[in-house]
Amino acid sequence: MNCRCLFLRRKFVPYLEGGISSRQAERLEQHLADCRECGEFFTRLRAGHQAGRQFGRVGPEIGRRPPDFEELQADIGKTLNRRGVPVRTGGTFLHALTTSFAVRALFALALALSFLLLHSNRITLWRANGRAAMPSKAREYRDFTPLRITDFSSNTKSPVVTEGFVRDVYFDREEKTLHIKLVDVQQKAEPFVICEIPSPGGMTIPREGSHVRVYGMARYDSQPGRGWNEVNPVVNIDLLKR
Amino acid sequence: MVLAAQCGDEEAFRELYQAYRDPIWIMINSLIGDSLQAQDVLQNVFFKAFRGLGGFRFQSCLLTWIYRIAHNECRNHLRKRSVPVIPLEAILGSRDEIDRTRISDPSEARKAVLRDVVMELPLKMREVIVLKYVEDLSYKEMSRILGCPPGTVASRLNRALAELEARLRPFRGIL
Numbered sequence: 001m002n003c004r005c006l007f008l009r010r011k012f013v014p015y016l017e018g019g020i021s022s023r024q025a026e027r028l029e030q031h032l033a034d035c036r037e038c039g040e041f042f043t044r045l046r047a048g049h050q051a052g053r054q055f056g057r058v059g060p061e062i063g064r065r066p067p068d069f070e071e072l073q074a075d076i077g078k079t080l081n082r083r084g085v086p087v088r089t090g091g092t093f094l095h096a097l098t099t100s101f102a103v104r105a106l107f108a109l110a111l112a113l114s115f116l117l118l119h120s121n122r123i124t125l126w127r128a129n130g131r132a133a134m135p136s137k138a139r140e141y142r143d144f145t146p147l148r149i150t151d152f153s154s155n156t157k158s159p160v161v162t163e164g165f166v167r168d169v170y171f172d173r174e175e176k177t178l179h180i181k182l183v184d185v186q187q188k189a190e191p192f193v194i195c196e197i198p199s200p201g202g203m204t205i206p207r208e209g210s211h212v213r214v215y216g217m218a219r220y221d222s223q224p225g226r227g228w229n230e231v232n233p234v235v236n237i238d239l240l241k242r
Numbered sequence: 243m244v245l246a247a248q249c250g251d252e253e254a255f256r257e258l259y260q261a262y263r264d265p266i267w268i269m270i271n272s273l274i275g276d277s278l279q280a281q282d283v284l285q286n287v288f289f290k291a292f293r294g295l296g297g298f299r300f301q302s303c304l305l306t307w308i309y310r311i312a313h314n315e316c317r318n319h320l321r322k323r324s325v326p327v328i329p330l331e332a333i334l335g336s337r338d339e340i341d342r343t344r345i346s347d348p349s350e351a352r353k354a355v356l357r358d359v360v361m362e363l364p365l366k367m368r369e370v371i372v373l374k375y376v377e378d379l380s381y382k383e384m385s386r387i388l389g390c391p392p393g394t395v396a397s398r399l400n401r402a403l404a405e406l407e408a409r410l411r412p413f414r415g416i417l
Contacts, residue, residue, distance in 0.1 A: 006397075009397075009400055010393055010396035010397060010400070011396075012400060013374075013396065013399060013400070013403070041400075041404065044403075044404050044407045044408070045400060045403050045404060045407070047407040047410075048402075048403025048404055048405075048406040048407035048410075049403055051356065051359075051403075051406050051407065051410055052371050052374065052375040052403060052406065053375055054352075054356055055356050055357070055360050055371065055375055055376070056374075056375030056376050056378070058353045058356055058357065059268060059272070059376060060268065060271045060272040060275065060357060060361070060372075060376070061271075061357055062267075062268070062271045062277050062280075063277040063278075064277045064278070064281065066263050066264065066267040066281070066284060067281060067284065067285070069255075069256045069259050069260065072259065072284075072285055072288060
């Protein structure tokens with residue numbers, strides 16, 4: 001059997017049904033006369049085709065009639081469960097359809113809640129590992145008191161959130177802490193606060209001249225040679241303008 | 243009617259069901275071979291069809307689309323069902339017995355033998371025969387339902403008919 005045989009054999013049934021052109025039929029008949037293998041196969045196929053047509057007239061043996069729409073509505077709940085456990089919805093057919101939509105919506109909701117839960121757990125774990133947690137916006141405004149740099153001297157509250165311009169950034173080798181000098185007005189060196197970052201990992205360190213918002217604990221450093229207001233430790237820095 | 247059903251009109255669902263129930267019912271029975279199980283499959287088919295109707299884009303005839311669902315549903319059902327194959331002779335008796343017991347009604351004998359032989363064919367062969375001769379579909383429609391090119395459908399039908407002929411050969415006396 002070659003490619004031509006394979007191609008022409010696909011035309012056998014349409015030929016038997018008179019569904020091919022006379023020219024194609026001629027070519028096919030010529031091939032059947034020339035190719036003994038295809039001739040034998042065609043004889044078998046013709047018998048099979050007749051049996052198939054007979055089966056088409058007889059049809060399958062059906063012991064019962066198909067259910068009416070009302071029966072379908074009543075029984076549709078059984079088909080919902082893929083595990084084969086019959087489940088009755090007790091409602092109408094449309095009710096069953098909408099129920100499946102409701103199940104999908106519930107599933108989506110559960111997925112969203114799981115994501116939120118996972119996210120909040122991540123923050124908790126972050127804290128448990130001793131790293132500074134990034135407070136959410138809601139938490140920032142609830143727990144951190146807004147405070148201008150000029151008001152630090154009279155402040156009694158902590159934690160605070162303050163805004164200013166970065167005047168200086170340096171690393172204190174002795175304390176192993178990153179220091180940021182924050183001023184209220186960019187051109188003036190005072191008033192200022194020193195922002196101390198004990199662990200800068202995971203935090204964006206601003207460049208000099210940047211406008212930033214700093215979250216942390218307000219303190220007063222009374223050590224000799226110091227005597228200034230601090231935000232120590234800094235828990236978060238928002239970069240407002242580079 | 244389809245658009246109305248897509249909008250959730252129950253009356254449209256009813257009309258669609260009544261229009262397409264019978265051909266799908268015959269197809270399912272031809273593939274499953276048991277009307278009790280076929281009833282469950284039919285319910286699944288129409289439930290899935292109506293549930294997915296919103297996604298029907300009119301790229302094919304709706305009946306062809308439902309045929310495809312039915313075809314997939316039948317395959318899934320048969321895959322799950324693990325009933326051992328019972329040889330034809332075990333049901334009908336030996337060939338001599340068939341000849342003796344049914345000779346009085348040759349028409350019924352022919353029908354019974356034909357049905358049983360077709361139902362014993364492998365599923366892939368049975369489904370092309372059912373779609374072609376029972377449902378009277380074109381190669382193109384069959385290819386959409388079976389998810390393969392028309393050439394493959396033609397080849398599969400050839401193999402199925404040759405196999406049918408071979409299995410019916412012993413019963414030539416009564417056919």
